[in-house]
Amino acid sequence: MVFVLKQNVSQEKISQFVQRIEAEGYSTFISTGTEHTVVCLIGNTAKIDVDFIVQTNEIVEYGKRVTEPYKAVNRTVHPDDTLVKVGDITIGEGFFQVISGPCSVESEEQVVQIAKSVKASGATLLRGGAFKPRTSPYAFQGLQDMGIKFLLSAKQETGLPIVTEIMNQTQLPLFEEVDVIQIGARNMQNFDLLREVGRCKKPILLKRGLCNTIEEFLMSAEYIMSEGNTQIILCERGIRTFETMTRNTLDLSAVPLLKQKSHLPVIVDPSHAAGIRSLVAPLSKAAIAVGADGLMIETHNNPAEALSDGAQSLDLPQFSALMDDLKRRLSFEGKINN
Amino acid sequence: MVFVLKQNVSQEKISQFVQRIEAEGYSTFISTGTEHTVVCLIGNTAKIDVDFIVQTNEIVEYGKRVTEPYKAVNRTVHPDDTLVKVGDITIGEGFFQVISGPCSVESEEQVVQIAKSVKASGATLLRGGAFKPRTSPYAFQGLQDMGIKFLLSAKQETGLPIVTEIMNQTQLPLFEEVDVIQIGARNMQNFDLLREVGRCKKPILLKRGLCNTIEEFLMSAEYIMSEGNTQIILCERGIRTFETMTRNTLDLSAVPLLKQKSHLPVIVDPSHAAGIRSLVAPLSKAAIAVGADGLMIETHNNPAEALSDGAQSLDLPQFSALMDDLKRRLSFEGKINN
């Protein structure tokens, strides 16, 4: 860890600063420049809050952690890829899974019909929204616990494990039989919720927040892992920028970066990122090429009647056609799609 | 509400679309252009989800709500300014209150000392963090319920009403005696939490999210109000942009806009927005000039030792000096600072 001190700081204040640090068991190297003095910390600085030190020491101009603040999710401390198991499905490097289903669960018939169809097309997990975060209190909020019940019927009918979003920790009991718990973009920094799901034994699908950096994304995964749950799937779903032609800007550069920095699986959600049906296919192909471990694609039996996000949902024949193309690409890439 | 249809849509599909709308009791006007047909909805469209209609009707290119989606918080439906009462303190148009205190409550002595000092300087409410949302699970998370206990002691000693942040609805019982419940920026779209605080009878201080638009901000206030709680204070605290010299970019234009669009009080938090002590004074003066109804300013008895955000906290003499300046400005503006 490196701290650059402000100009013209008294030798006495520098000594106090250095003593304070060494008192906590770190050794230091000091280099005195023509304008600034630099203090370098030696030792395991994992627990040090660099901003905190900068903010609490008037004499420090800036500080920089040389090692990343995330530890448990860091590839340097865990070089092997984490493979997340969902039943007999494997999510992670070398594999490629497609999670598909409706944005919102609307009825038992609907979700069962979609589940059968997407399974036949090659999807290996079923998604569906039971609790829906909506900007307006007047918009459809999802079928709630009934929605989960319908997803479970679809699982029974098809054997597809289910993925659905939790909105707050009081809902956890309702997720007993859910296979993968999704943390939505708006909850990526709902730290209490992250801790709660970190204590349960289920795989967690963590979506990147609309305005969160890659480092913050990894720190949120660190929250989950710090409670003992290592079964985390990262999902890039677009960030908020000045561009308005797409709903969000899908940051595909984040995929190889996340896989370099961490050992966790990374999937991509092109449906929510773009918000435009015609972009789902090209972005799905790009996600495979850039090295993602899977996709989350919205499908609907009748998009024109979808209760939410119809414009970004593929209908079932469109999804089937896309999957045929994607399978050719997966074999080209040598990825296993069980 | 205006819907522009896609090019070359069959007359039959247009009729179906129009019938579907009129079936819901709206009258329509249709204008056929050289390239596009436009359908205008007449009637109270408050409950219509415009995106939903666009997304669920293949033939619609785009739709635009002519009236805003927020109703209860909308000044057009409630022309008078809402005045929020906290004890005998009034927050809203014509008044100006300064909320001050430490970022984090560290000890009973600390918060009591700060409370006495800021009260003497002219602050009318006390702030302090008991539950702290932190990016890193390894960073100080606040004194939790003990922190609230210390804030209440400070209230007892000084009579200052207290403002502190809630992180999830399970904590509500701990906020029984808290005067104003703060919803932090990261929770601005934690819709379940908004609903919960909408059901309690306390003033809510709602902070704007780092990447949320002014319209989304008002929709979150609408969530609270839709549950019956009208005592809402909006707080602009900076948005995330590409600029890195400040922690966030304080959007002062939002203050007059929020006051034009809604009837709610609007305050400004210059400390978190800038993250730099030297900007707190100029931005506080600007907040008064732009028409804000109050300020939230971080203070500390010993910033160099602050457990969090020390770099943006004013020490007590600095705060006292700033308040002297601000009081001159408030009398210049003719604002009441009780």
Place this chain on the structure above:
Amino acid sequence: MVFVLKQNVSQEKISQFVQRIEAEGYSTFISTGTEHTVVCLIGNTAKIDVDFIVQTNEIVEYGKRVTEPYKAVNRTVHPDDTLVKVGDITIGEGFFQVISGPCSVESEEQVVQIAKSVKASGATLLRGGAFKPRTSPYAFQGLQDMGIKFLLSAKQETGLPIVTEIMNQTQLPLFEEVDVIQIGARNMQNFDLLREVGRCKKPILLKRGLCNTIEEFLMSAEYIMSEGNTQIILCERGIRTFETMTRNTLDLSAVPLLKQKSHLPVIVDPSHAAGIRSLVAPLSKAAIAVGADGLMIETHNNPAEALSDGAQSLDLPQFSALMDDLKRRLSFEGKINN
């Protein structure tokens, strides 16, 4: 074109507004809502500046162009893909060209060596910076006209057409023998320069500005085309967002959107977007998969000694290895790489 009028506007003012529009030869449809009146313009509104009308008519709340503001570049008016010819190289749909070379031309030897190597690896055009826009006046500004001279020697040696950036119109005479003139991101809205290159008979490679929308990008191409030059290649090179781990955020969604909206070829520059060598390969693969017509990849004979942007340049063996992979992908996609 649709105009929604403000509430409570007098009938007289509405009539004046409508007359003003019809006076310019457009027919109108008016629909009177409960709260707002909507005026729809019928006719070819290509020349109308919608913002201008909104801004110059107090009674208009907002206006929306139903048809895009760009005409010449619009696929609806020119359904066939434009193929840009550079010597016997074709850039556009169905083809895929890789432009490679150093960020800055440093010496004749260097650029000739790189040119021979990238040609052997499969690049079909040579890039190299002669005039370098640099944030600091103290940074290396390029070899200027000498740099162009060296590029031409490399062309003579290898037959590769050359692509290099112009910084202002007074430099045009120096670009006489240049095959493709590049307009850099910072000049995307240098409208006088766009007009000038619109008058010359060479292909123009137009880079998207760091903070420009896709629509603004197309409007800048429209500037060039409005002067008669239809040989335009669009280049997505990343936009500025809050994310700091990459230099910019490569917006791959822009590729299919640009190809849907316009008939122009679209290429991708992964080197400048990411600013990180290890991302060049995955983003190049993603660019092919998302439907780009080509790539611009920085290479260097000795990146460790590069005078600029060394960290994002591939060395020649790395480029050769990448090209082998890309060729397999191009044959998979059925793209011609002549």
Place this chain on the structure above:
Amino acid sequence: MVFVLKQNVSQEKISQFVQRIEAEGYSTFISTGTEHTVVCLIGNTAKIDVDFIVQTNEIVEYGKRVTEPYKAVNRTVHPDDTLVKVGDITIGEGFFQVISGPCSVESEEQVVQIAKSVKASGATLLRGGAFKPRTSPYAFQGLQDMGIKFLLSAKQETGLPIVTEIMNQTQLPLFEEVDVIQIGARNMQNFDLLREVGRCKKPILLKRGLCNTIEEFLMSAEYIMSEGNTQIILCERGIRTFETMTRNTLDLSAVPLLKQKSHLPVIVDPSHAAGIRSLVAPLSKAAIAVGADGLMIETHNNPAEALSDGAQSLDLPQFSALMDDLKRRLSFEGKINN
């Protein structure tokens, strides 16, 4: 300057790196950490391009300049405030000037009428657009040289010095009699143009780019100053963010920061930033309070007929009323408004 080296770098490579630096006359301090080695440069590093060193040395993980890259504009090298003289008008600390006039010059009568009126209201400089950068090639581009001629007539009639925008260096001869040359936001990084105006002897009004950082803004001023012209006025005019309710987001925090970092005058343009008439007054008051040295406010004799940006222009009575309010504030602040 501090360089942190990558992990596991051979001692030999470190020595080569250190030798290379010392060969250029700098002394170094090296500190070897448990994971990283840190090299600190001692000496005047003004001419060193830190990115360049990072990019050209494989072994360097990152580098940080401890001193700012801008020198001539830096307050540390020039502690006194620069006062820009325009005729007998002074722009800079302690003074406050209001520049007003139409967005576009439309006719001699118009600009003369506006000039007389704004002068009577208290404006001390006249602005007006002769060359207009417009997103669309079909939009009104300004009266060009005729526009400058009309501005000069207005100057003759009123004595007000004139400020108008240049779009490229070939136009310089037309600016012979212009008092202050404006560089627009889109040209903030048109480095050749910056150099050209750096060679002329007139005050330059430099607007911040829509997506440029404060540091980049100061580096562009450094370009001008590096050519010998020290008469520079910085203008904050809003940056591009995700917020769409305002045209841009006015970054008022930039004003005190620019004045801390540099010795140049800083003014604010609330008209273009907001794009909304009703925000001009509150943002103007905020600009005074935050410490700006002046304002640039658009006015029009008949906004409803303005050829561009009418919606953000004040009419002449509105401007007069605003000036009365601003004058009270300037005397409150003790600023001289000659």
